[in-house]
Amino acid sequence: MSNQKVVTDPDPLTLLPETLAEPVYGFLSYLKNEKGLSPHTRKNYHHQLGIIATHLHQSGVTQWRQVDPAKIRLLIATGQQAGLKASSQATRLSSLRSFFDFLIQKKELSANPAKGISGPKKQKPLPKNLDVDEMDQLLSVDLSDPLSVRDRAMMELLYGAGIRLAELASLNVQDIHPDGEEIRVIGKGNKERKVPFSGQACEWVQLWLTMRRTLLKDTQEPALFLSRLGKRISHRNVQKRMAEWGLKQHVSSHISPHKLRHSFATHILESSNNLRAVQELLGHENISTTQVYTHLDFQHLAQVYDKAHPRAKKDKPTETE
Known part of the structure; x- marks a missing residue:
């Protein structure tokens, strides 16, 4: 031993x-x-x-x-x-x-002094957004079967309107504007907002609507996106299908609904530099959430302010002799 x-x-x-x-x-x-x-x-x-x-x-x-x-x-x-x-x-x-x-x-204390005290918040790592070429690669789904059309419509909507996974899954057919210019979304806190969508997102949602009946089992089912069983698609099913399409389309990183939303926000912000507009589109109540979400730092915000605000462009005071 x-x-x-x-x-x-x-x-x-x-x-x-x-x-x-x-x-x-x-x-x-x-x-x-x-x-x-x-x-x-x-x-x-x-x-x-x-x-x-x-x-x-x-x-x-x-x-x-x-x-x-x-x-x-x-x-x-x-x-x-x-x-x-x-x-x-x-x-x-x-x-x-x-x-x-x-x-x-044990009756050695009458109250818990640690109750109600929270520690520092854990910083949630945000997913790396896809660049425009990667988005094109992912969305080049040209199969015409109903499930493929449904999946592309969901991906186009996640990227084209920047909505959340829960918002996507809870969409009803009646939430789509007849002219296809906007959708009605119920976000966090049961708050309703109208989100503009057009172009590819609108086209593929309209195409899906023509095929939706092939999966529909109950004519009373209001859900926009249906599962193979004809019921409202689950969050897990959406996540699974997105990941599978990422592999099928040979995209290098893991694909998730949140990554498509994040890519939407990043690309809109890069093109417009309009943080307030992105905040509204994402349905963020507080602009600080949008600031973190889109990797902005205070220096960038200060530069935007200095360039845009009329009272920021002040002449330097002249020195008195």
Whole structure:
């Protein structure tokens, strides 16, 4: 047998007052004996609560009932300054909330000071948009069977009008303007907006409408886009079909409904430099959402402002002698 010792991480709780350490050990025992959590999960709780307790002790805390929301916010700020990722902050907060719930259950606390406190928001990575040539490659679907026509109509609409996946799937036939100039969309928060669409998107939707009856099983079905079974197409089905067409058309990146919407926004913005118009087209309530969505930075916005706003073009004040 090998005489090599297994090196384990030192337990920071052993360096803390019993008034901080013992409740944590009690919680870990509860997770094992009553909740039946795995050793790996318990180890994560142990690690997170050890770090938290150490930081709190360094700030003068000797008992858990001394912890209030202000101290927890300071803990989050300290993590941010140390470069802790938002996901790690969320894990730390979750561990602390669970621990405080345990102390409330044991009647050692009357309220959970971590409830209602949120950590830094995780930055959602946006998909890389397709360039115009890639869009042309994807949309060169010339098959005439109903499902292919339906799929191209959906892709043309996602890219041509910039609507969301949920908005696409919830479209009804009656939402299409008779003249084909606009569609009625129900967006987030059940808010209605009218979105212009024309050109290829309009042509392919109109072509799909002539073939829709071949999949229609129930004449009362209002959905614009139908599945093979004749019912409203599901979100998952749309996503699956988009990914399949990306492979069939030999597009280098993964295709999703959101990527087509993102490409719409990027191409419109690049051509128009009109952030407000893009905000309206996307159905964003706050322009800051559009700013992030389209990779704009403040410097670019400042340049647009300086060029466009009449009060931005001010003459430099003359120096007084």
